[in-house]
Amino acid sequence: MCRVLDVSPSxxxxxxxxxxxxxxxxxxxxxxxIEAIHQGTGETYGAPRIHAALRDESxxxxxxRIARLMSSAGLQGITRRKGTFTTERDKGRRSEPDLVERDFTADAPNELYVFDTSYIPTWGGFLYLAVVLDVLSRRIVGWSMATHLKSQLVVDALDMALCQRQPEGVIHHSDQGCQLRFKELSRRWRASVDGLGR
Incomplete structure (x- = not known):
């Protein structure tokens, strides 16, 4: 064994x-x-709370180090924070065509916008953020924030992009979340563009 492991017998x-x-x-x-504290809390405490408990015990x-020892012992805390989803497929709706065919490049500004929503957990609940990004410059050209995930959140972000950039013939790409209600958004987008004479 010593020969295989290349160590001396001594x-x-x-x-x-x-x-x-x-x-x-x-x-x-x-x-x-750590195992005793973990068992005593119903196996809910993670490293931060066990650290606080040990600090109270001097x-x-x-x-x-606590996180390393917990990992070695196979201990893990339980998070009680509920997740949230910003994309839900509407199974009853026909998929819109992918006009960019997964090619997210642009040769000029205001040629291709991409859109997404995210959420920010706060003490008072979730805040939802919608952003519109110009693919060429990677700059946010429109955004909105609300406590709900409804069509108006998206419309407000698109309205801001329209007012700031006043694009002509822009392609707007986003995921297929049912909250987007593409027919309503397309109608409002076209009405806004027509109202500007574009």
């Missing part, structure tokens, strides 16, 4: 008979305490 026996280091002994004791240990 080195192997010294390692086997060596007492654990102070760090290893502390890690073992700390892991035991342990002087860093959060990263």
């Amino acid at each position: 080195g192997y026996y010294a390692w086997r008979n060596r007492t654990p280091s102070v760090r290893s002994a502390t890690d073992a004791a700390l892991t035991e305490r 342990w002087c240990v860093g959060r990263k």
Whole structure:
């Protein structure tokens, strides 16, 4: 075995008979305490809360070390934050054609806009953010924020892009979330463009 592992027999026996280091002994004791706290909280606490509990018990240990020991022991906290989705497929709606054919490049400004929504968790709930991006410059040309994920959120972002840039013949690409209601948006977009005489 020593020949295969390329270690000397004396080195192997010294390692086997060596007492654990102070760090290893502390890690073992700390892991035991972490497991006890984790079990006592119904296996819900993660590294930050276990770190706070140990600090209250006068342990002087860093959060990263706790996270490492928890990972080695196979312990994991439970997050209670509910996720949210900003894209929902409307199965009853016919798919719109992909006019860009997955080629997200443009040769001129106001030629291709892409759109997406995201959410920002706050103490009061989720805020939804809609942005319209000009593909050529990668600049945000329109945005809106609201506490809901309805068509008006998208319309407001598109209206801002229209007012700021006043584009002619722009292609607007987005995912197929049912909240977009493309027929309504297309109608309003065309009406706005026609109103500007474009």
